[in-house]
Amino acid sequence: MSFFNKMLASVGVGAAEIDTHLEKASYHPGEEIRGMVHIRGGNVEQKVDHIYIKVMTEYIREHDDKKVRETYTIAKYHVADHLLVRKGERLQIPFSFPLPLETPMTLSRQPVWIHTGLDIDHAVDPNDRDYIEVTPHPYATVVLQAAQELGFRFKEATCEYHPRLGRGVPFVQEIEFYPGREFSSRVEELEFIFNLERDGIHVLVEVDRRGRGFSGWLERSFEMDERTAWMSLSQSDLQRGNRYVADVLGELIYRQAR
Template sequence: MFQRFLASVGIGAAKVDTVLQRDEWAVGEEVKGLVHIAGGAVEQNVDSIYLTLSTTYTRESDDRKVSITQDLAKIRLTDPLVIKPGEKREVPFSFTLPIETPLTFGLKKVWIRTGLDIKHSMDPSDTDYIQVLPGTLMSDVMQAVQSLGFRLRQAECEELPHRLRGSVPFAQELEFLPVSGPFYRKLDELELLVFPRSLNELEFIMEIDRKAKGLAGLFSEALDLDETRVRFTVTPSDVATLAHRLEQMIKKYC
């Protein structure tokens, strides 16, 4: 009885360890791995083994930024089972990385949490961070932007107004600086707000931030009048002419 009490607070309880096939995955890929379970000092009834894919986004509140955790997917791996003392088990899994998963660009902002759901007990868990790479279409978009002389400066997930929300309350914003090419010294920055509709359809709101020129330019910049927003959609059929299309859209507002 005393051992069961200790297990309920995590002492001598079952342990879980998830091993992914790799730590880099592209949006839309099948994430695969094994959940290793080691029984503790007493027999325990496990209602389920589950995976939760999570990230964070930024919310502005009272003139300050707050980091909010958002679950992107929860995957139940098993029906109820009994883990005997000292027992070893392996549970294979796979799931599709959702299109809403933000790209990480080397930052630890997306993770998979594995948990054992045990009633009246502290749930054992394990957390694994992953690197999220762009899918094929997003890679093509980024290459088109970079071919115009832009370099990615940062990527952030920000809360959206209710009217713009889809299945998640945020969108990822990619901020590019002009370092060469036709827009060098003409723009301060170029921002892309990404709205994935499917693996083969991406919607964007592009914000073109013109460089201030003279007093009139400085006045416009102070009032945020130097920013222009353009909404457009990209599919695989657009890729061949995408760089030219982007160049023409940006030139229109330079």
Template sequence: MSIFNKALASIGIGSARVDTRLEETKVSPGGKINGVVHIYGGSLEQDIDEIYLSIHTTYVKEANDKKYSASAVVDSFRINSPITIKPSQTKEIPFSFMLPADVPITIGRTKIWVTTGLDIKNAVDPTDKDYLQVVPNPLMEAVLNEVENLGFRLREADCEQAPYKLRRRLPFVQEFEFVPVMGAYRGKLDELELIFAPLSAAEMQILLQVDRRARGLGGLLAEAMQMDESNVSLTVSTKDIPQLKQKLKSVIDRYC
């Protein structure tokens, strides 16, 4: 093994390469991901201390009255013990992991991707990036559908920095912003914001912010002071799906 080859590997030339292939790219929060990591040896033998997978997204963060995009690691996994890859050798390492229940769904500007990395001493660590399509699980989908059935339309969905009171495992929450376009709430509400907070695979807390439309001088003053917004939460499970519309309506009606 020449010093020249070592020097090249230290800057990524002739080093091992990695390519992750996922069996499926469409998955729901809490769903299972299967795949295989393919490692291709370079021009010299290398010791790989660790192969790791990490799930990433971005969210809107605010500092000094300015908003900017920040990245976040939703979860990470180590999938192997140290291995040695010989020159031109190919190794395949299968893996399986569960997507966290609180991973955002891919809607609007939200993107989710899996990064694979090889930890190799004295070399540039090779990486690979694969995007996921994270779709709502049955309970989330039922909630979103019933909100629309109540006359709301989704205006925006984005991941934003979590207020201190709402911060849990992750530094952000995914907000769904609805506006009333028909039915009983048109003209009564400005918007309805919704946040999912999973409690288990079959149960979640829904955080709602009901924004009432200003009526008269008192309403305008309340709106200016943000006193027209009411925050409420309710817990639902898959057993509640047949009654979801009525449960959501009864909560929203309290603040109209």
């Protein structure tokens, strides 16, 4: 094993490489992610201290009146420790973990990716990034379909810095809708923030009221046209279907839009 090859490997030339293979590319929060970490040895033998996988995303934060994107690790999972990767050797290490309930959906091009890394002392650490699609959790799907039944149309989704509402993460995903005909005279915009639980879902519903005349202008000027309320749905509530949830949601919106 030449000193020259060791030196090159320490800066990433001819070092071990990794490639993570996932069973599929689309998941919903709470679903099990399974896959295999493929390691290919480089030109020299290397000791790997740790193999880890992170679930990562981005959120928007205002700083000095500017919006900046910040990267955040939602969860980090241990895969293996203390491996010796010989020259040219090929290894495969299986893994599985649940996608955290706090993972945002990949609506409006919201990025979510799986980052796999090797910790190697005195060397550039190899890593791999795999983007995934995150679809709505089945509980969230019922709420979204209920909104659709009420005529609301998806507008956009953004992840914004909000540590108080983030429940373990420093951001929330805000999902915005245009009103349909039934609510168009009362509602300018509808917004959801989902908080998932194992046995149900809490939805922060924000109704942006459509104000008229001077009083409407006054409310908009002082942001008094926005009304928020929590809607909590148990698993049994959700099992009653879209129509039941639409009735609950519709009643809440009417109250907030008065």
